Amino acid sequence: MIPHVILLVSITGLIFTYPFDDYFRFTLGVVVLATLLLYFQRLPALRIAVLSGALTLLLRTTLKYPFVDESLLSAFMHNLPAFGYYLGYGLLFRLLKVRNYTGNIPALILLLSLCDIASNCVELIIRREVVGRTLETIFTEIVAVGVGRSLLTVIGYYSLKRYRDFVLAEDHAARYAELIFIIAKLKAELFYLKKSSNDIELVMEKGYTLYQSLNAAYPGELAKADSPAARALAIARDIHEVKKDYYRVTRGIEEILDIAVCEEGLPLSEFFQIVEQNTRRYINGLDKPVTITFDYRGELVTDQYYAIVSILNNLITNAVEAIQAAGVIAVTGQWNSGRLVLVVADNGPGIPPAETELIFAPGYSTKFSEVTGQMSTGLGLSHVKHLTESLGGQIIVTSKPGKTIFTVSLPLTNLRKME
Structure with missing residues (x-):
């Protein structure tokens, strides 16, 4: 990782401006260097700064030398003070223990500004080339740039940290x-x-x-x-x-x-989103053009979400398996009049009337694996019926060719709605 950081700092160090019309310059590489040193706590600050300065010196010398009328040694000596800046910055960053103040923004900006201002002063002293400017003017510009770059560094650091927290939150949710x-x-x-x-x-x-x-x-x-x-x-x-x-x-x-198992409740919208994410991953892994929609309304919060997730998961899986070619599945959930109503509808071939009651019997199934030739266990709908009844609810199925609807109705009193 260290080589990548050094290369990034050195390349961004080629983005600069000349404030005093001589070899002294303000670069963007300093902001990148400080941001990465703050974000990656294990990076050796002094070594990174020294190596970045060395590579910056090399790049500036080799890239500019072919276009100026001077010797390679002269071009090297003109850019050598920049190395002094990076060396000074690394030393101050380490001595002032800047990383210990990431939780205190004013102190962090102050210390970063001191590192930048002092290092710029070191470079100016080495150069001895600034003419036509008063000391007050020079120092004012150095302080302004130091504070400005420190502000950019802090913004960059907290942006990276915020992005990391976002990624971790996404991973935690998954x-x-x-x-x-x-x-x-x-x-x-x-x-x-x-x-x-x-x-x-x-x-x-x-x-x-x-x-x-x-x-x-x-x-x-x-x-x-x-x-x-x-x-x-x-x-x-x-x-x-x-x-x-x-x-x-x-x-x-x-x-x-x-x-x-967590005893705390989850809102209807949250575990519906969990079901939706899992279902879309499942469908994406199948060679089946199935379109599925989810619609959930209400602010119900319940601790029985494992049972509800299992009910929805089994009904949706059955619907996906029942669809023979391209199909559409609609999943809805809403609560009103003291009941939570879950509906899973598909446009599959339908269930014959004679089998409508049999589908909830343990072991009953018409599905088999085309790979192994084995029948399905037929426990999914039986489990759905058991869970529904254990929550004091009921499940109704209506079916005809091209339309099958499973409706699960659960009383809110048994879902322990939490305020």
Whole structure:
């Protein structure tokens, strides 16, 4: 990075003006040098200043020499005092510890001005070429330029800092959006994991009941390892071990979610934007010309946004998958009359009337992967229905060829609206 900074300072050092009609000049490179030294705290100030001065001296000498009637040594000596300026600036910048005052703008401007003014005075003393000007005039111009360049430096530094904060905020928002979707998906998986745990519990009870029945019907048979009663008991024990493993997994996921989930509410517009950003990334990764629009109104703030995000995500994903070619999806969200109404509409082929009720059954699906030939799990809409009902709401689907609309209505009282 250091070579790039030195090169940038040296190139901008070629942008200058002659205030006294001689070799002494005011350049823009000083502003760039000071701005970068403030912004990049780890840059060695003295070394950067010295190397920038050396390269500036080289560039000025080699670029001007072919166009003036003087020797290369003479051109070098005329530009050598500029190196003295950069050396003085680097020394003062380091000795005055200018970087310690970035939080105090008046002090920062003062110290930068002192560095600039003193370094210009050093260069003038080395040159001894200023004639036809009074000391008062010269000093006034040096002070004015020093303060002016210091102001530009401070503006440049805080502009870079503001831009960095903006980029970091954008990155934080993107990571936060990803976290919300990850947690929403984990919650969905946890629901089915718990359902499987309950199923395992029932199977274990049936296995143990079978063992008891066999043991009662055939007393003494348990002592035989291959007897039906012994095998039924062994199966019940194995299922019990699986049940304990499931419990450990579900408990571990719950603990992770307890740490990750924020109890504070989010406004409707904010998590709608998260859904929109994630959906557009998902669609851009598909070879499908799908147009999607989002419209959200109201100032609802809720802590149930993970459930709402999961509902929207599943409905939108289903709509995207249902569209066979180019299609349009419209997503709306608004609250009125004490309810939050979410609508996902698409112009896909529609759902046959006979399947309208079946689509919410766990495992029901008409979708399959063209790559693997495997059917979809069919859990998406089942999960949407479960989440909707757990929030005291209802989901309605209306469909015909070229138009399918899923409407989710949730009572605001169960969304814990926060003021």
